[in-house]
Amino acid sequence: MIDAAALYWKNRLVRCKKALEQNNFEVFLAEDPDEARHIVMTGLLPKLAPKTVSWGDSETLHATGVLKKIQEEPHIKVIVTFAHDIPRDEILERRRQALLVDLFFTGTNALTEKGQLVNLDMIGNRVGGITFGPKNVVLLVGRNKIVPDVESAMHRIRNYTAPLNAIRHAGFKTPCRKTSYCMDCTSPDRICNTWSITEKSYPKGRIKVILINTDLGL
Numbered sequence: 001m002i003d004a005a006a007l008y009w010k011n012r013l014v015r016c017k018k019a020l021e022q023n024n025f026e027v028f029l030a031e032d033p034d035e036a037r038h039i040v041m042t043g044l045l046p047k048l049a050p051k052t053v054s055w056g057d058s059e060t061l062h063a064t065g066v067l068k069k070i071q072e073e074p075h076i077k078v079i080v081t082f083a084h085d086i087p088r089d090e091i092l093e094r095r096r097q098a099l100l101v102d103l104f105f106t107g108t109n110a111l112t113e114k115g116q117l118v119n120l121d122m123i124g125n126r127v128g129g130i131t132f133g134p135k136n137v138v139l140l141v142g143r144n145k146i147v148p149d150v151e152s153a154m155h156r157i158r159n160y161t162a163p164l165n166a167i168r169h170a171g172f173k174t175p176c177r178k179t180s181y182c183m184d185c186t187s188p189d190r191i192c193n194t195w196s197i198t199e200k201s202y203p204k205g206r207i208k209v210i211l212i213n214t215d216l217g218l
């Protein structure tokens with residue numbers, strides 16, 4: 001029997017791959033998080049040979065297990081930018097250092113069918129790393145991040161991704177934790193501070209996108 005859903009998403013992912021490639025991104029297709037990890041560990045890592053690696057937080061990235069594997073590599077220094085037992089000042093300093101690594105991993109909040117990446121950040125370390133600094137960037141992207149255009153991407157992020165992200169942080173006091181949609185708040189805990197729209201990869205191929213045929217992340 002035909003797996004219609006898998007075929008449906010495969011078609012859409014192939015279209016997104018073509019659009020991203022036209023925008024100078026290097027693109028890979030994976031059926032699931034395990035295949036995405038395989039692409040990184042056996043394809044990208046040997047080719048790029050990074051000495052330093054770090055990341056901007058992403059549920060999709062964690063789902064692939066890539067970071068855990070890379071931390072086992074003896075010749076790679078991993079700058080850990082998320083840990084509950086490290087003081088906040090030290091974490092922020094590490095996130096600054098992470099902007100100069102050889103290889104930076106993260107996800108994207110949305111991917112348009114025209115091949116654009118749309119992101120919204122609280123601190124800016126994720127959109128910073130995508131935009132400039134790390135020599136190479138690898139984005140792990142689940143199929144659920146695909147939207148038709150930038151307007152739909154911004155709507156999705158404001159009214160789904162950001163409130164859900166705020167709800168995940170029990171200590172945050174943003175109104176969207178109660179409303180489940182954006183109130184364009186003035187809260188000191190506001191997690192929506194910097195937008196980035198990445199139209200193209202510059203230089204060509206600097207940003208690599210692994211499209212995964214699975215729903216992953218927010």
Ligand code: SF4
Pocket residue numbers: 158162163166174175176177181182183184185186187189190191192
């Ligand atoms: S701007 Fe404020 S209310 Fe809107 S999603 Fe962000 S944190 Fe929530």
